[in-house]
Amino acid sequence: MAKALVRAGLVAVGLVWVAFATNTALAGEVKRYVVEGSRAAELDSCVEPTERMRRMHMEFIKHQRISTVHEGIRGTKYSLTGCVDCHISYDVERIPKPINQPDQFCGACHAYTAVDLNCFDCHASVPNRPGVDADRAHREAGVEGLVRSGRNGEGH
């Protein structure tokens, strides 16, 4: 069921001329993939407008990884850890489900579009920072900063 909805959403992205109406209709469903109570849950869109995120997220993370690995910059707008933190879902026992599973936020879309998703060959696919509380984690992921930038982005 959830998969079907995601697929419907994705088809909508492809068909630009109907995208506007369809997206509005599906906005409520897409929210399902945002952690309740996380910063992202209160937002209209991710760190960039949704359309832009869908098309460009790989570019954003790719550039981010260079500045993080080579320059040590961690507290910025784009972050893979940020993706996981906000978009992870939990099972009934509050155990996070790996985000690259074929029915999860990253995995579902990548399975549908048949794009290899190998970030999580190395990166943690669940929020995984023992000893750090979720709030701090979100701050580390730069979600606080991107709330504002996200809105700025939309303002343009």
Add this chain to the structure above:
Amino acid sequence: MGKATEMNDKHTRSEAESGALKASAIDGGRRGFIGVAAGVTAAMVAPGVILHAVAAAPRSQPVTSDVRWGLLIDTTKCVDGCSACVEACGRENGLDLQVKSEDESEARWDHQKSVWIRKVKLQDNQTGRVTNLPMMCQHCEHPPCVDVCPTGASFKRADGIVMVDRHLCIGCRYCMMACPYKARSFIHQGTSGQLTRAPRGKGCVESCNLCVHRRDNGEESTACVDACVAEGHEAIVFGDLKDPASPISRKLNEIPSRQIREDLVLNTGVRYSGV
């Protein structure tokens, strides 16, 4: 016009940071430095720039060569049989999560698993004196592993940390051939359950990175140093080699120390005393 202001901002910021660096030379504490830097920066930069006003904030500016991280190991304090640093490194970087493949023999596994830090026990051939010490990546100023890496995945950060960009590593293992300290490990197995702070995956080379996530989040020391202190040995000192007032520089000034394989003139960031 806007651009000019921005550049001006940047200039002011770097001045503020170098000011902070001087300030830290007086009080000597890293946490103090970050606090001061954050304070001074916040006071001086133009409004609109968002800062995380917490003590250990994630870094938002590129690392600079104003610092050079290093370790000093006092082998006289390193205790025979203690492996607290090794275990702490494993927990910190997720190396304790490695599992042996089912069909793999124990002997092979011992040779194939990743080791970032290890204990070595030496005996002088002439005098019979026994020394214990931990070995890890020596964070050379002129690292052979960086010279030989065909893709540039093996690199030295501006702050002196030698590490592997796992996005670029193709797993050729030439760096392991070149390293005089056998500091690097190749990931022979598939990985699972990695830690957020320490991504690692099959087919790449890895080694000690002086707990780089801790550096970027403004924390004070490394996992091995903390563990050694907790054991009460205090055999490892971590700090900035370029800051003459840092504990490591002061200690280097006090006691005799040397680099392993000094003959290669690599100017290592990890120094040993008592060998």
Add this chain to the structure above:
Amino acid sequence: MKRIVYREWRIAPQRFWSLLGILAAVIGVGALAFGYMEHQGHWVTGMNNSVVWGAPHVFAVFLIISASGALNIASIGTVFRKPIYKPLSRLSGLLAVALLMGGLLVLVTDLGRPERLIVAMTTYNFSSIFAWNIFLYTGFMVIVIAYLWSMADRQGEPFNRPIALVALVWRLALTTGTGSIFGFLVARQAYDAAILGPMFVAMSFAYGLAVFMLVLIFSFEDEGRPIGPRMMRRLRNLLALFVSVVLYFTLTYHLTNLYMAKHDGLEHWLLFNGGIYTFLFWVGWVLIGGLLPLWILYHPHLNQQRHWIVAACAMVIVGGFATLYVVIIGSQAFPMPMFPGQTILESGFFDGVNGESAAYWPTIPELLLGLGGVAVALLITTVGVRVLQFLPESLADDVVAPDEETMHDQPFAKPA
């Protein structure tokens, strides 16, 4: 001396296809081994954190340097203007491309992340000899293909010698570069020697020629094309010369090391106590790869018999593998000199406790991967000679050019 006619390799179709089938099967098994190694990770190989390069690298390096050596015959013919070698130039070029292809394939399939090969092709670190080698290898391929064209096409004739010159220089650079992969490693005692560069060049001459001679003799005998005794004598003497040069470099390398006190430990280990490495050094490298072939090639009776010459070539190849096994793996197995004057009593990572060498035994997948590379090289060669005109119709004495040494005996030669 007659005009040289080149013709496709016309063995019976069933024989050709069964040859092809066998090679394809070996390649298939190699491909499976590659898939297995990549899927499981390198733990299924014998390679570990002490011996990081193993059997696949022995195969790869052997094929790559043989590729460079196989081109030698063409160079002698074109650059040094020895007409007797001219008819062999085409096969020499083809073999060079094929061997290089096989070797590179093994090297690439052994990477930890072979799917990132594109990274290696797009991101370069020019202080790495490895990065340079990527250019040397691909450049070599292009130059040799151009060289083949200049030999085969009438329009290419004027470019023949210039291209041959470039190819000669390029190939020396390539082998020196391959040797320098090891020669520039200051960390390990056995590698820290500039002589490895020229030594690899000498080895490439010997192994490349041995492979070339085997392929030549096999393909000619199989179809019943004649090779005259003059041609055999030439090739045989050349091989003997190259094998002696390898032995000379071996001697120099070890004498130099023995002279330096700091390398005593290494030499003592390798020459006397190194177990498999000592055995491979004396029996493989020196005896099978050097002294025995020399004895055969200079023996007044044995060197007249073709099967003895074939045996000598095979020995040089077997010895070559042993040599590279010792050079590549043995040098890693010997512990690194981190603490001179100290004995390591315990170590959490096998730093040579009490001088013990690191453990390594190749596993089946590694060997199959290497053999797959050999089969790739042979498959390219087989298809090449079958569909294109690479092989001369005859190398009989009355066809090939006269020896320069006996020129003055000929009535038409200029007086000396």
